[in-house]
Amino acid sequence: MSVANNTAEDHEMSLLFFLWYLRQAQGVNRIWLIKDGADEQKIIGGSQQLSIKIAKKLGGIKQV
16 A cells, blocks of 8 residues: 555555554545645655756766
């Protein structure tokens, strides 16, 4: 069940964490629904590009 929305296999995730995750997301429907769901809005190119651009502006990363 956890694989559907996480990168961990079921046996790699504690039940306590999964229950916390469901609570933070306000239930299963909020996680899995498209409209008003947790994954409704995504960043084209991935969210890591934000960190990379900030690091470049701060001089903490070199372009390879």
